[in-house]
Amino acid sequence: MHTTTSPTPESEGPSRPARLIQNEATTEIPVHLLFRDEPEPWPVPLGPAVVAGRAGTGEQPRLRRPMTAKPRPGPQPDPELAERPARVxxxxxxxxxxxxxxxxxxxxxxxxxxxxxxxxxxxxxxxxxxxxxxxxxxxxxxxxxxxxxxxxxxxxxxxxxxxxxxxxxxxxxxxxxxxxxxxxxxxxxxxRVDVRLRHWRSEPLFAADGSGVALRVVALVVWRVRDTARATLGVEDHETYLRECVEAALARIPVETPGAGRGSVEAAGEALTRLVAREAGVVGIEVFSVQPVRVEYAPEVAAAMHRRRIAALDAQHRATVLTSVVDSVEDTVTRLTMRGLVELDDYERKALVKDLTVAFCAGREQSP
Structure with a gap:
């Protein structure tokens, strides 16, 4: 019995062994295993992101998570420590x-x-x-x-x-x-605790304005002890605690520089009052008002800020004088031409404006 084997088609060619990657430190790894499809991982929920990129650099947009600042928790009063009447x-x-x-x-x-x-x-x-x-x-x-x-x-x-x-x-x-x-x-x-309405005029405290210029502020604080138990037992010294609360509030809230409007000073006082009342309320202190009564520059910047203020006032005065002179010259030339007293061409008009300007400026400088 003869067994015949079918010849291999010429189109298929001889079978080649699988390609392998092999070196001295690794074992044989088939190439097709390196490029096989991995199963997709479970989807990870992502929060809202902001797409941002640097313009002009060719950089692809990047996902940037928005950063939200958590509010700083303030001090909380002790719920077990509250004033109650004693038996006498x-x-x-x-x-x-x-x-x-x-x-x-x-x-x-x-x-x-x-x-x-x-x-x-x-x-x-x-x-x-x-x-x-x-x-x-x-x-x-x-x-x-x-x-x-x-x-x-x-x-x-x-x-x-x-x-x-x-x-x-x-x-x-x-x-x-x-x-x-x-x-x-x-x-x-x-x-013994004093529960009357009291006021405290502070010594010059460190502060700063909106631009970061160092100031010295004297504050007037009107307050009283509302809860004697918390004021006496909740803190070592409630007067010292109140003083430190005022200093911390002045360091956090900008105070307007000397010479600012009354409205800005009142707004700073209201902000200081709210902040100090919240911080001091946990120890039984009721704050009614924190008002800056005297604001002055710190000694190290007082001379420079004084020169700056003088220069600003001088520039403002010069601008006011110049505006007044220009208005006067314009009114004079307009009246002369509209009433027909003079007929001026462009050259004569420019010369007249120049002479009037010099005359008015000289008169302003000589007047007190």
Whole structure:
């Protein structure tokens, strides 16, 4: 049995081996694997972008993500620290307790027989045998003395515009805003706070105008303590904190240079008031007004800015004088020609304008 093999067509030609890339450090990699199609990755969501490119460079447009500045979070007040009224008693209760304590001490001395005879006669007490200082007498002394100390030691006088912040072992126990004679627990720590409307005139503070020129500003701040607990316990010193808030606001808000209009100064004062009131409100301080009362250039730039201002005023004066002279010459020439007093050609008109201009300028310079 003969097996015949079909001859290979001449058009196909002999089979060639697959092309490979091979070197000393790599293994054999078929060429067709280098150019095969990779599966597309999952789509990645992109935010809005801005197409931008540099003109005249031939550079292709690039995708640039818009940058949005996040607002800076401001200080937040402590929600657990807020002013609340403290429990106090009328002053008559303390006086009564103190008098009872003193009476108990006198009675214990009379009972022990250590009260002087003169005092016994003055108080009209009956005579009694000397019992001596025993445990009962010492206990009576201790109770009566403690009552007297608590009664008289807790007496306090409340004043209008003043308040007490009370604390016990580091814990806030309330605020006393009542006036008159009061009785407050003598074990509580008292901190006096001024809650009246106050004003503070600052020393010259550093500031700058819209162009970055250094200034010295004296500000007048009208404020008062609204929350005594936050002003006393929320910050180490609320007056120092307010001063630093004013300095920070002057560094952030431009103040108009000396000689600016009244409206610009008022606008700067309103902006300063809003900013300082927001920053100081977290510590219980209510700010009503922050107004720059004196604005002057810093010493290092004062001389240069003074010369600049003088030059600007001189240039403005010259421009005003020139405008006035030109208007006067124009009015004079127009009247002469319209009334028919003179007939001038171009050359004569130019000469007349020149002579009038020189005359008017000389007259302006000689006049005070």
């Amino acid at each position: 008693l009328p002053g008559a209760v303390g006086v009564l307790a103190g008098v009872c304590g003193v009476t108990g001490c006198v009675a214990a001395s009379w009972w022990a027989g250590v009260l002087p005879p003169l005092a016994v006669a003055a108080l009209r007490l009956p005579g009694i045998a000397r019992a001596g200082l025993g445990p009962a007498q010492w206990a009576a002394y201790a109770g009566a003395g403690t009552l007297a100390l608590f009664g008289f030691g807790g007496l306090a006088r409340g004043r209008t515009g003043r308040a007490w912040v009370l604390g016990l072992f580091g814990r806030y126990r309330g605020t006393v805003r009542r006036t008159g004679l009061l009785w407050v627990n003598p074990l509580l720590l008292r901190r």
